[in-house]
Amino acid sequence: MIRHIGINVSDLVKAKYYYDNLLPSLGFELHIVAEDQFAYRPSDNQSGPSIFFYPALEDERYSRHKPGLQHLAFTAESRSAVNDIHAKAQLLGSEIIYPPQLFPQYRPHYFATFWLDPEGIMLESVCLTENHSN
Template sequence: MMALPVMTVEQRARVPVKVAEACTARRRWRRLFTCGAVRENLAMIGHIGINVPDLRTAKTYYDSLMPLLGFTEFFTAEDEFAYRPANGKPGTYLFIYPANEVSDYSRHRTGLQHVAFMVRSRSVVKEVHELVTELGATVLHEPRVFPEYPQPYYATFWLDPFGIMLEAVCHHDRD
């Protein structure tokens, strides 16, 4: 992206209004984007819903996992529950519903392939791996750098109790 020049008040007064508005909008967007303060004017998935065959098992599992991934409980009802990003941060909500039709799930068929959760550090990726291992999850990939993806990409992949592939990924080089 092109660097924006610093102008004096006198110089700014001579800039055509449309150019000045474009520069201001570009600075505002960059400030919002780089600070992580994504607002309603940027596209974002509102929520993802996942059907599971056993809502009680899912609730126990996800209640232990989601806080480590940076999510908090949004609500719980008899026939569904949901999580949202913690501390009022913007992001996608995750809803869990009971499956109305019994069938085997496979990430290799048409439908949901996996859900990736971005976390703040590589240490959190390692902590998630330790937790899901303790919970008895099938770990597909232990925490490591994935050179085949745009860098930095440090992640772990595992299956939840129903075979849904989940991922914790850090896009930073920091611990």
């Protein structure tokens, strides 16, 4: 089981603002704040990996098309929650890759949205049920 994920970012302050406005809606709470890092963990003592953010030590731009991390997916309880996250990502100025829609090629009822964070990391919110309400 994955315990935590570490992500390097070019601007720690900008990344913290972005994720402070996004991750609570995805079921995470702020866990660590320090000069050289911040981290989120699953809210309400839920199990799951924490996400740590660190300042990048090199200037190379991230690309999901190079070897390495391709994207991070977050489970949503309903299709409405996917729609809400999509709206929040838009408000934060994120580039939307796919608006909320069904992706039957993945599996039945796979309803998701995909977008890029400020570093260009692709993020996904996905609901795997027919549940339309919160």
